[in-house]
Amino acid sequence: MNSEKNEREPLFSFKNRKLLLNPLNKDNPITIQVLGICSALAVTAKLEPAFVMALSVIAVLAISNVIISLLRNGIPPRIRIIVQLVVIASLVILVDQFLKAFVFDVSKQLSVFVGLIITNCIIMGRLEAFAMGNKPWPAFLDGMGNAFGYGWILIVVAFFRELLGSGTIWGYPVFDKLGLYDVGYKNNGFMILPPMALIIVGIIIWIQRARNKDLIEEK
Amino acid sequence: MYSNKYIFIYSSIMVIIVAAVLSTAAMLLKPFQDRNIVVEKMRGILSSANIESTTNDAIKLYDKYIKEEIVINTSGEIVSNYENGSFTKGDIRAFDIDLKKELYNKSKKLNYILPLLVCEKDGKKTFIIPLYGKGLWGPIWGYFALSDDYNKVVGVTFAHKAETPGLGAEIDTKAFQQQFIGKQIFDDKGDFTSIKVVKGGIDLIPENLRKHGVDAISGGTITSNSVSDMLNDCLENYLPYIKKQK
Numbered sequence: 523m524n525s526e527k528n529e530r531e532p533l534f535s536f537k538n539r540k541l542l543l544n545p546l547n548k549d550n551p552i553t554i555q556v557l558g559i560c561s562a563l564a565v566t567a568k569l570e571p572a573f574v575m576a577l578s579v580i581a582v583l584a585i586s587n588v589i590i591s592l593l594r595n596g597i598p599p600r601i602r603i604i605v606q607l608v609v610i611a612s613l614v615i616l617v618d619q620f621l622k623a624f625v626f627d628v629s630k631q632l633s634v635f636v637g638l639i640i641t642n643c644i645i646m647g648r649l650e651a652f653a654m655g656n657k658p659w660p661a662f663l664d665g666m667g668n669a670f671g672y673g674w675i676l677i678v679v680a681f682f683r684e685l686l687g688s689g690t691i692w693g694y695p696v697f698d699k700l701g702l703y704d705v706g707y708k709n710n711g712f713m714i715l716p717p718m719a720l721i722i723v724g725i726i727i728w729i730q731r732a733r734n735k736d737l738i739e740e741k
Numbered sequence: 742m743y744s745n746k747y748i749f750i751y752s753s754i755m756v757i758i759v760a761a762v763l764s765t766a767a768m769l770l771k772p773f774q775d776r777n778i779v780v781e782k783m784r785g786i787l788s789s790a791n792i793e794s795t796t797n798d799a800i801k802l803y804d805k806y807i808k809e810e811i812v813i814n815t816s817g818e819i820v821s822n823y824e825n826g827s828f829t830k831g832d833i834r835a836f837d838i839d840l841k842k843e844l845y846n847k848s849k850k851l852n853y854i855l856p857l858l859v860c861e862k863d864g865k866k867t868f869i870i871p872l873y874g875k876g877l878w879g880p881i882w883g884y885f886a887l888s889d890d891y892n893k894v895v896g897v898t899f900a901h902k903a904e905t906p907g908l909g910a911e912i913d914t915k916a917f918q919q920q921f922i923g924k925q926i927f928d929d930k931g932d933f934t935s936i937k938v939v940k941g942g943i944d945l946i947p948e949n950l951r952k953h954g955v956d957a958i959s960g961g962t963i964t965s966n967s968v969s970d971m972l973n974d975c976l977e978n979y980l981p982y983i984k985k986q987k
Contacts, residue, residue, distance in 0.1 A: 568907055597751075598751055601748055601751075616766055620770070622774045626774075626796075630781075688907070711960060714960060
């Protein structure tokens with residue numbers, strides 16, 4: 523790393539692009555690293571909370587990655603986890619306060635889940651694994667990449683759960699408008715229970731591994 | 742290696758900075774948040790009487806339609822009355838009563854007071870009773886609008902702090918709340934029945950009880966039961982007052 527210090531790296535070099543794009547697929551925090559599963563189960567019964575949750579995680583992860591990366595040389599290793607937690611918790615409280623003051627309706631819908639961002643293992647995982655050892659710009663890209671990787675899975679899961687469980691997309695009654703109920707279709711109540719989120723995540727992992735041979739472990 | 746002294750100083754400074762940032766943010770944002778809470782409460786009250794409002798016009802509509810704010814005691818006597826913007830009796834506004842505190846006093850067998858709001862629209866009076874109770878994960882609350890015969894439900898609103906999205910949290914949807922419209926809280930003999938949220942749907946109960954019941958939410962049994970309990974606990978307090986009015 524030291525030898526590279528003198529020449530300035532372009533902002534979106536191959537390495538930096540990989541930081542941003544890898545977590546979307548080959549290094550996805552949910553499907554490959556299996557982190558942040560708990561919140562993926564909890565907020566995905568409907569699209570809208572899943573979407574706002576994804577946005578909040580993007581904000582918190584990108585900013586906390588940058589802050590920790592800026593502080594990385596001064597943080598005493600013995601209390602580094604505490605420092606990381608303090609940064610995450612303060613950011614989450616700030617996000618929550620802002621939502622309550624300016625978009626009260628959204629904050630009401632997310633209720634406890636904003637607070638639960640603190641316990642999202644992806645965030646601490648990235649701070650510990652990446653931000654502690656890298657400069658702010660790569661740390662920012664890494665944060666954005668991982669949060670997007672988390673977000674798109676959340677939205678895909680929420681899409682199927684809301685569509686099959688409640689027959690709506692973003693609250694719009696699709697199946698009702700299509701007239702499916704008139705021909706005897708019924709909503710699958712099982713879809714809105716948390717275990718189905720796990721099954722959908724499992725299907726996504728299956729598809730992803732079948733398409734991407736690198737991910738298949740050797741026996 | 743960092744010395745212990747460094748670690749202590751580092752963490753002290755960090756905590757002070759974080760505390761300063763967070764408390765400043767909390768102080769600066771408090772007025773906005775408080776206003777949101779008042780507006781939210783007014784919207785809930787208006788919505789139970791089937792008056793739709795937005796965040797912007799809630800305060801104006803509240804002043805227009807909520808004509809009286811009555812405070813009553815446990816034996817059904819009026820303690821305080823706030824009418825058209827001024828007190829005609831007493832000095833407590835029903836809007837400002839903290840129902841959680843009053844219900845706590847009730848559980849401790851202390852004296853407590855109850856808020857009752859009178860809404861007047863197109864010459865028809867509606868009596869709005871605030872509700873408060875325990876849900877599965879946190880408090881649930883709402884407003885219950887009765888027509889002027891003190892029996893038929895005009896409308897309800899429910900809200901919650903932390904019920905499970907897609908399950909218990911469905912109590913704050915129109916679909917659930919609209920079931921209450923037209924139901925009755927007294928049976929044909931005039932005995933108080935409250936309104937029950939029935940697991941499995943009201944088709945399961947005898948026909949003469951169906952006007953006192955609504956369908957529960959599948960997967961949200963505990964929240965549904967909490968709504969039943971909240972309705973019973975809050976409405977029964979008003980029985981002495983209603984008896985006097987009849």
